[in-house]
Structure formats: C-alpha cells, structure tokens
Amino acid sequence: MTQDNISNPTTFMLDNKIIPFSEGQTIIQAAMAAGEYIPHLCYNPEFKPHGSCKVCTVKANGRQAASCTQLAQADMVVESNTQQINDERRALLQMLFVEGNHFCPSCEKSGNCELQATAYALEMMSPHFDHFSPNRPLDASHPEYLLDFNRCILCSLCVRASRDVDGKNVFALSERGIKTQLIVNAKSGKLGDTDFSDQDKAAHVCPVGVIIKKRVGFTIPIGERAFDVNPISVSPHPVKKGA
Amino acid sequence: MNAPAKPKLRMATATLAGCFGCHMSFLDIDERLFDLIELVEFDRSPLTDIKHCGPCDIGLIEGGLCNAENVHVLREFRANCKILIAVGACAINGGLPAQRNHFPLSLILEEVYHAQHGLVDGFIPNDPELPLPLDKVHPLHEVVKIDYFIPGCPPSGDTIWKVLTDLLAGREPELGHALLHYD
Amino acid sequence: MTRQMNTHAAYLDPILNHCQCNVHDLLQILRQAQEHYGYIHPDAIDYLSEVLALPRAKIEGVASFYSLLYLKPHGEYRVLFSDNITDRMLGNIDLMNSLCSQLWVEPGKVSEDGLLWVNTTSCTGMCDQGPALLVNNIAINRLTAERVSAICELIRERVPLPSWPAEFFAIENNIRRKDILLNSDFESGSALAAMLQRGALETLQEVKISKLRGRGGAGFSTGSKWEFCRAAAGEQHYVVCNADEGEPGTFKDRVLLNSYADMMFEGMTLCGHIIDAKKGFLYLRGEYRYLLDHLQAVLQRRRQQGLLGSNILGHAGFDFDIEIHLGAGAYICGEESALIESLEGKRGTPRNRPPYPVTCGYLNQPTVVNNVETFAAASLVALHGGAWYAGIGTEISSGTKILSVSGDCERPGLYEFPFGVTVAEVLADCGARNTQAVQVSGPSGVCVAANEFDRRIGFEDIPTAGAFMVFNQSRDMFEVARNFVQFFAHESCGFCTPCRVGTSLLGNMMNKLAQGHGSPYDFAEIEKLNVLLQSTSHCGLGQSACNPVLDTIAKFRPAYDQRMMHTEFVPAFDLDHALSQARRMTGRDDTGAHLERDHDTR
Numbered sequence A: 001m002t003q004d005n006i007s008n009p010t011t012f013m014l015d016n017k018i019i020p021f022s023e024g025q026t027i028i029q030a031a032m033a034a035g036e037y038i039p040h041l042c043y044n045p046e047f048k049p050h051g052s053c054k055v056c057t058v059k060a061n062g063r064q065a066a067s068c069t070q071l072a073q074a075d076m077v078v079e080s081n082t083q084q085i086n087d088e089r090r091a092l093l094q095m096l097f098v099e100g101n102h103f104c105p106s107c108e109k110s111g112n113c114e115l116q117a118t119a120y121a122l123e124m125m126s127p128h129f130d131h132f133s134p135n136r137p138l139d140a141s142h143p144e145y146l147l148d149f150n151r152c153i154l155c156s157l158c159v160r161a162s163r164d165v166d167g168k169n170v171f172a173l174s175e176r177g178i179k180t181q182l183i184v185n186a187k188s189g190k191l192g193d194t195d196f197s198d199q200d201k202a203a204h205v206c207p208v209g210v211i212i213k214k215r216v217g218f219t220i221p222i223g224e225r226a227f228d229v230n231p232i233s234v235s236p237h238p239v240k241k242g243a
Numbered sequence B: 001m002n003a004p005a006k007p008k009l010r011m012a013t014a015t016l017a018g019c020f021g022c023h024m025s026f027l028d029i030d031e032r033l034f035d036l037i038e039l040v041e042f043d044r045s046p047l048t049d050i051k052h053c054g055p056c057d058i059g060l061i062e063g064g065l066c067n068a069e070n071v072h073v074l075r076e077f078r079a080n081c082k083i084l085i086a087v088g089a090c091a092i093n094g095g096l097p098a099q100r101n102h103f104p105l106s107l108i109l110e111e112v113y114h115a116q117h118g119l120v121d122g123f124i125p126n127d128p129e130l131p132l133p134l135d136k137v138h139p140l141h142e143v144v145k146i147d148y149f150i151p152g153c154p155p156s157g158d159t160i161w162k163v164l165t166d167l168l169a170g171r172e173p174e175l176g177h178a179l180l181h182y183d
Numbered sequence C: 001m002t003r004q005m006n007t008h009a010a011y012l013d014p015i016l017n018h019c020q021c022n023v024h025d026l027l028q029i030l031r032q033a034q035e036h037y038g039y040i041h042p043d044a045i046d047y048l049s050e051v052l053a054l055p056r057a058k059i060e061g062v063a064s065f066y067s068l069l070y071l072k073p074h075g076e077y078r079v080l081f082s083d084n085i086t087d088r089m090l091g092n093i094d095l096m097n098s099l100c101s102q103l104w105v106e107p108g109k110v111s112e113d114g115l116l117w118v119n120t121t122s123c124t125g126m127c128d129q130g131p132a133l134l135v136n137n138i139a140i141n142r143l144t145a146e147r148v149s150a151i152c153e154l155i156r157e158r159v160p161l162p163s164w165p166a167e168f169f170a171i172e173n174n175i176r177r178k179d180i181l182l183n184s185d186f187e188s189g190s191a192l193a194a195m196l197q198r199g200a201l202e203t204l205q206e207v208k209i210s211k212l213r214g215r216g217g218a219g220f221s222t223g224s225k226w227e228f229c230r231a232a233a234g235e236q237h238y239v240v241c242n243a244d245e246g247e248p249g250t251f252k253d254r255v256l257l258n259s260y261a262d263m264m265f266e267g268m269t270l271c272g273h274i275i276d277a278k279k280g281f282l283y284l285r286g287e288y289r290y291l292l293d294h295l296q297a298v299l300q301r302r303r304q305q306g307l308l309g310s311n312i313l314g315h316a317g318f319d320f321d322i323e324i325h326l327g328a329g330a331y332i333c334g335e336e337s338a339l340i341e342s343l344e345g346k347r348g349t350p351r352n353r354p355p356y357p358v359t360c361g362y363l364n365q366p367t368v369v370n371n372v373e374t375f376a377a378a379s380l381v382a383l384h385g386g387a388w389y390a391g392i393g394t395e396i397s398s399g400t401k402i403l404s405v406s407g408d409c410e411r412p413g414l415y416e417f418p419f420g421v422t423v424a425e426v427l428a429d430c431g432a433r434n435t436q437a438v439q440v441s442g443p444s445g446v447c448v449a450a451n452e453f454d455r456r457i458g459f460e461d462i463p464t465a466g467a468f469m470v471f472n473q474s475r476d477m478f479e480v481a482r483n484f485v486q487f488f489a490h491e492s493c494g495f496c497t498p499c500r501v502g503t504s505l506l507g508n509m510m511n512k513l514a515q516g517h518g519s520p521y522d523f524a525e526i527e528k529l530n531v532l533l534q535s536t537s538h539c540g541l542g543q544s545a546c547n548p549v550l551d552t553i554a555k556f557r558p559a560y561d562q563r564m565m566h567t568e569f570v571p572a573f574d575l576d577h578a579l580s581q582a583r584r585m586t587g588r589d590d591t592g593a594h595l596e597r598d599h600d601t602r
Helices: A027-033 A083-099 A114-121 A157-165 B021-027 B032-039 B068-080 B089-093 B096-102 B105-115 B157-168 C009-018 C023-037 C042-052 C056-065 C085-089 C092-103 C145-156 C190-198 C200-210 C222-231 C252-259 C261-275 C286-304 C336-343 C372-384 C386-390 C423-430 C477-491 C497-514 C520-536 C540-544 C547-555 C557-561 C577-586
Strands: A011-014 A017-020 A057-060 A063-066 A077-079 A145-148 A171-174 A181-184 A211-213 B009-015 B040-042 B056-062 B065-067 B081-087 B133-138 B148-150 C077-082 C116-121 C133-135 C138-140 C175-177 C238-243 C279-284 C321-326 C367-371 C400-407 C413-418 C435-440 C446-449 C467-472
Touching: A011 A027, A017 A027, A057 A083, A083 A114, A083 C497, A083 C520, A157 A171, A171 C056, A181 C056, B009 B021, B009 B068, B021 B056, B021 B157, B032 B040, B032 B157, B056 B068, B056 B089, B056 B157, B065 B068, B068 B081, B068 B133, B081 B089, B081 B157, B089 B096, B096 B133, B105 B133, B105 C577, B133 C577, B148 B157, C009 C023, C009 C042, C023 C042, C023 C056, C023 C321, C042 C056, C077 C092, C077 C145, C085 C092, C085 C400, C085 C477, C092 C116, C092 C145, C138 C286, C175 C423, C190 C200, C190 C261, C190 C372, C200 C222, C200 C261, C200 C372, C200 C386, C222 C261, C222 C367, C238 C261, C238 C336, C238 C372, C252 C261, C252 C286, C252 C372, C252 C400, C261 C279, C261 C286, C261 C321, C261 C367, C261 C372, C279 C286, C279 C336, C286 C321, C336 C367, C367 C372, C372 C386, C372 C400, C400 C423, C413 C423, C423 C435, C423 C467, C435 C477, C446 C477, C446 C547, C477 C497, C477 C540, C477 C547, C477 C557, C497 C520, C497 C540, C520 C540, C520 C547, C547 C557
Parallel strands: A011 A077, B009 B040, B009 B056, B056 B081, B081 B148, C077 C116, C175 C413, C238 C279, C238 C367, C279 C321, C400 C467
Antiparallel strands: A011 A017, A057 A063, A057 A077, A145 A211, A171 A181, B065 B133, C077 C133, C133 C138, C400 C413, C435 C446, C435 C467
16 A cells, blocks of 8 residues: 555545545445445444444544444544553443343344344353343234344334335334333334234334334244344345345 | 373353253264363263262363252352353353243242142152252352353353354354354 | 414414514424424424414424424423433432332323423533422422332323422522622612713723633623624624523522522613613523513613613613523523524524624624523623723632532532632632542533642633532443433534534443443444544534543543443354344343353453
8 A cells, every 4th residue: 555545535444444525425325335334233334323222333533433424534543453442332232231121032033133142243242231121011912023023123224214215104212211112103113003014114124123024934944034144244134035 | 102192171051941952962062072082081070970070170060049949059159160151151141041030930830839839738849868959049149259251042152152162262262153142 | 274274373372472572582482382282293294384484394383493392293291301420419310210210201202191301411400409390390409219209190180290299399599608790789780870971982991901701711801802892893782691591510500590680680770781682682591481571671671661662761762671482401502503593593503603692693683692690690790890800810810700500519509709729729618528520510521539629710721601419439431421411412413523423432432431331442432432522513512522531531541441341342142142032022032032242351
C-alpha cells in the first residue's frame, strides 16, 4: 500500500485494510461491501440502521461507536477484529442470552439463528452471567405462525418491517428497561387477531426464533442449516426460505 | 534409558440434572478411549462406579442443578477437581429441566402428585432418602466457579475429544466453527 | 365499537379537541385521559386509536414506557414513595412499610378492594423536605409517622384528595443563599424590551460575550447553540425548555418554576426571537404536575401583557408562544433527544446523534433545548449585558450556579453561588458536619471525598446540574452507590443491550454483595461491567450508570471490602432457601432437607 492510498479521501482503514466508501455510507455498509464481516444483529442492510444491539461496536479513531450508525469518514482508523472489542461483543451476546430464554436444542431456528451464529463466530462458550429467566408466554393463535417471545432480542426488525414495508404496524415495543417487550397490535394481544400474513416482510426478518412459521420447522434437519454449513462471517445474510 | 512414565492425570465425571446423553457422546470417541486411558485414570464416574470423588485433575459435569443432591455432587467435584468443566446445554444454561423455571415449584408438585387425573389420595413423597428439589433449576456456573464449558446437546465426541486433548497438551481449548454448537 | 358508541368519548373528546387530534400530543392526551379514570382504559385506547389513526400497539408502547401511566387499574389512591438515597436516609422505607401494614397492602400490588396501590418511585425532587411521596401524582412532603397515619385514615375513609388538609401539600422554596439570579428584582418584559432596543443579533452577541454555558450539566455554550440553530435551515425553528428535572438530588428548577417562572419564560422568548422560532415548549416532569396550573396562569398573564402571542411588545412579526408538555415519569427524557421524542408523543428513546437537535430536533426541525436555569440566566444577560455576566464566576465558568443541597446538613435548600465556589464553602454554608462525601450532580455526577473538598464547582473542575447531596461519616457509601445503581436500572429506556441488561446485572451484583454473597470474583465482574457500560452504551445514562460504583470503589474501598464475605465464588442466592418451598410441600425438616452454606466465610 502506498501513502497515496492511505490519504485517499474516499477510504478508511479497517484493521489495517483499506476500505473504500462513498459519501453517506456507514462503517458497516462500506465494510460489508468490501467483503469484511463486522458482527451485528439489529442491523439488516435492507432497513434503516437502528443502532440498538451494539454488537457491531468498533473503535473508530480510538472511540467506541456502533458501526451501523457511525458514518465512514476519510482516513478514519477503525479497529474491529481485536481481542478487546470481541470480548465486549461476546459480553453483549451473553447479556442477550441471559436476558431471555434461549434453549437452542429445542428451538426450530437453531442453525438459522443469527444470535446463535454470531455467538459461534465470537466463540461464546457460556452465557457467563446469571440468568434472568423471564416468564414470557407463547402466542400460537395465528394459523400459520407461532410467536415465542422467550427468544426476543428487541432488535425491532419486525417492527420496522411491518411498519415501513408492510404498512401494517403489527408489532411494537412496550414497557422499558429490562421489562421491554415485543407486543402485537391487537386488543387481545394475539397475533391471530391481526392481519399478519406469510406475505409480510415482517414474517421473514426475525434474526432469532421469535416469529416461527408453523409446520416447517424441521424440514431442513439440524446440522444442515445455513450457519451449520457456513459461518455467519462468510455468509451473514443467507437467502431465507419463503422470503 | 527410557524416561520414567509420566504419572496419569485423574479424571472424574458425573451427571446431574441431565439425560446421560453427554456421557453417551463421550463414549462416541470410540477407539480414542484407548488413547485417553493411556493419559488418564478415572476417579468417580458412571464408568467406574466409584461413589465419591477424590483429588482429580479434571472433572466433567453433565446436567444442571435441580435438587439438593446435585448441589452436593457439584460441591464435591469443585472441591476436588483442579479443572472443572461444564459439559452440554443443561450444565451451561439449565437446558430442558430448566423449562420448569417459569412455574412455582409448589404448583409443579401439586400438579404432579395431587391434581393429575387418576391420582387418588396422592401425596408428595417425603422420604428423607429423596433429595428435595430446588425452587429453580440452575446452570452450574451460577453455583460454583466453572473453568471450561463444552456446549452442545450433546457436544459431539469429537468436540469433547478436542477439548480434552487440548487440555492434556496444556493448550487453551479451541473449537472453531465445525465443533462449536449449542444444539 | 364505533366512535359514537364508545363510552369514553365523553371525556376524551374535549381532550382531543383541545389538541386538535395532533398525534404528537399523544403523551399529553394519555396523561389527561388517565386523570379521568386513574388508568388508561382499554376501550379508551380503541377510541384514541380510531380518532388519531394510530395503531393501538403504538399507543400501548408509548403509555407503558412512562412509569406514571397505567394500562390496568391501579387503585383509587396511587401512593408512590420517593426513593432517592436522601429519602432513604430519612426513613422512607419504614414509613412505606408502616403505611402498608396499616392499610393491609403489599408494596407493588393493588389492594383487593381496588382502593390503593403503594410503591416506590425515583426521586420526586423534594430532597430538601423529604421523605416525600406522590399521591395520584400530587406531592406530599415532610412525612412523619403521624402524617403517614393521617394519610392512612384519609384513604380508609375514601376522602377525595382536594379535601385532604392543605398543609400536606405545602411545598417550601427553602432558598438559603441568593446571588444575581435569585436576588434579581426581575420585571417581566424588561429583558425583552432590552433585546428589542439592542436588536436580536446584538443580543445574541451579548449572550456569546457572557460566556453563558448550559446549566443542565454538559455546559455547551448557550450563545453558540443559539447561533447554530439560527443558522440551521428549516421550515420552523423551536425552543424547548428542559424542566424534566429528574436527576436525583436536584430540585432547583422546582423553585425557579414556582417563583421565577417569568425569568425563564422570558429567556425562552428571547431565544425564540433570536433563532426565529414561533413556538416554544416547556417540558415539565410529571412529578411536578402540581406546578402546571400556576405555570399556565403565568403564561396567560404574559399573553395579556403582550409578552407572548403575536407582535410581542408591539414589535411587528415578533410572534412567539409557549406550550407546556408534561412528562410522565421517565428520567431518560431529561436527555435532550429523548425529550424531543417524548414531545413528539413517542417513547422517550434517545436518538442516534448526529444530527443534533440544533439542526434536527422537534419534528426534525432546528431546535434549541436549554435548561430552566439557562433561560433564566439568559434573561439577566439580555438585561445587564454579556460583559457584566462574564465578570461573575470564573474565566471558564461565568455567572452563578444554583445548587440543590440535601442530605446530612442543617439547612438543606437552594444555594446560589458564583462559579468557582469550593465544596468546603458550600458545606460550611449549609451547616454540614462530619461530612464523609458529597455527591455532586446526582448519580451520574461525581462523588467527592473529604480530601477533595477544596475542589471547585465549575466546568473546569466539577461540572454540575445542581445536585449536592451530603453524606456524613455515619453513612454507608456502598449503600449510596447501590441506591444509585438501582435508580439507573429502573430508568434505563431499554433501547440498547448494554444499558438495558447491564444496569440490571450491575444492580443484581450490588445486591449480591449487600446480601453477603460477595467475593473478589464479583468485584472483578462489577469492574468489567463498568467498562462495558461506559464504552458501548447508546447514551449518557448507560455510560454514567457505573459512575457511582467506580467513584465509591476508588474512594471508599473499605465499604466494598467489608462485603467481600467470601474468598471464593459463592452463588448470588441462598441455596438452603431455594429448598424452602420443597420443605414446606413435603413437611420435611431433616438434615437432608437443608443445604449448608459455603464454608469459606471469613
């Protein structure tokens, strides 16, 4: 690499690699376009960045920032794949695991779950913290879909998809703090009493196992699923069946 | 002249609130058991039927904690094992037995021993021989310090073998994409 | 249910008509709707959803964010004990337990007859006259055992609140030291007249010359903020006064709003003229609901005086008016971008920044957000000039600062000092003795130990939003930090992972130490969590949630050491207690029915 490259106004450095970017691109957008993986959960390239999970935190010019909301700037020096940052990301994942009830062996999403796959990528060996074991109900009222709130990580992708793409507002967040939870837009609180359908974008964006299509959970056996085959760092957003 | 034989490491294993699946998986290392037995000697384990654990180098525990006896066994292992390893989903986050954590224990005992259809004059067993259930099922790390974790339900024989051989060789265990699974 | 059939229309229609069904007034609509029923009825949400064309989940999401709004019946009397550390020091928990036992209720549970609900709430801003509570959102202070018994009797007899003894609701100003602001004989309209005479740009210049900095704690230059906002392109510009005084231990805005409202409103109006805004908002914390009628009356009088409305003071084109929005129990709304979200009728979640409010604030328009005290000070600057103001205080921190002094001292209340005053001087003035520590600027501020009492209040040393809580030698600084950590866990908005989960984890770890289950392992865990919260949280709440712990660990380490009861890790819960349900169910109490404690207790 030459000195010219480093001071190019449309590149920045990510872990000693030169990453080109265009005006208005965030760090993660530019990195992913260049084939560089930055772990993330609430970020989905199809939606406006949210910046809540903080798993995509990087050190930009020495300061921690969420790479999904931080705009790339010329000559910025970004550290991502370092021991310190990966330790922090792992701790954030562990927080998400103990906050809900994540029992992978009995989850239909296992192997296709971005939380699980990201935890694999960051070599998370245990949830580390004490579990909160919240009591969250299931909602099986919809003929085609099941909601298992135990696995919700509050990324709000379904909220955004239903509101911004489907124009339906089927989902919303309620309460606050550790009690924050996903709710359904019906007086009964039940998905079966909404106009939610398989055609909705919101039916296909859940990165974890909350929004589950009924009766197809095990058509692809465990061990042959997206992230069983490729690590999430290689294929962060595999095409989802039925999307 | 031959170097004196390296003393074998001592290893113990136990199942708490688990299904013995992790132990079955351990046996799936198959012929590598012969290699292992060259390096370690088994203390307390379902394989030896030794009832109490003496001083050991490595302890493997499958299953979480659902009753008082589980706590006694875990404490015995912690007190005797230099390295204590939680093996499998139940040991790491409570697993299937922890699904009862959303119900009060009193309701569960009531349901099982009193309310079930066909139970007449049912009573909750109170024999002092029986360990009392804890109000919640806990993973091991919430009760004692755990040194290493081998996730999986169960972890494959290869996964267990990798961790053991890494440790026996004095390396930090590392699994990588192929061997690290929670399901 | 059709619109006509909804039985809630009778009280909802006037509320909706008043705000012209503006969806950005959702929080205001919900708050007023609750005043009719004591909670927000599910059928009322049907009606609001239909009339406002908002999804009901969104309405429920907004309502449930705010701790003073209820979606289920919460009793005829809702009694919330303020739970700041200063209330604790004055015995609030004993008083709450006494009230609960006299009325046969459990904290946090609505009584079976639906009569009352008792709980704790974050600091209600009455630390100089605690212990304090809110009953149906109205403040009662200076609680004693007698007063609590009297309250029990009134509730038991179902006496309506307006018939309760007036002295229960008396709130003192407790102004102990006055300087330029509290001493000024400010005449309403005088600062506006001075500005009109001098010119808007020239007045902005004076604000810059005054070196006035924001009084909310962050200390951004007020002149620069106004200048940036004025220069920012937008269809409308807005002025917002942040009166969401939620930082525990802070109560100076309460007094300013009560007795100096004209100065503040005039500062907002000045700002409005300078940045070319037509509209201003006062965002008043829900706990100060009792001030609403008074403030509305002041606004009405100012309109009559020609100080608000069209052609202010006869100046053609100087149009500006102020609307009051009430919060509903969410500390996070003191963060300016969360406050703006709340003003827009949403959940009070801090925005991603940049862009900052000066370019993209209320309804994405350029907006100035300043503290009550900042606007009041701006009026003085307009009146007396920037040079005069800059000559007071220090080079870096011009002017005066009003401190809310509470805790272990003889004369708690408001103290206005020129910036640069030392902690020791304030302590001497308020009659504090044997002082161990002072928490300056509340839980998110700094804990100052005795060997630092020569430090100065000011942006160059200890910046502050005003709280000054005094702890004498008898106080346990670990318990102070634990109270603050619980506060942050309660007030976390839940948006980002580190703050949502981390503040609760930190609270649990502090509880673990408090319950005697602590070991060096837990101490190391607390330190790791502190780093994570500071580096990855979305906003200042999460970033500063560990400040009280970091400070007290650094300065009062023995308070932690004495809680390290074990040398090795032990569980956070009592294993023997975890068998108690099973013992009860089986009737067993033999040795095998118990678990011994871990042995290495020191």
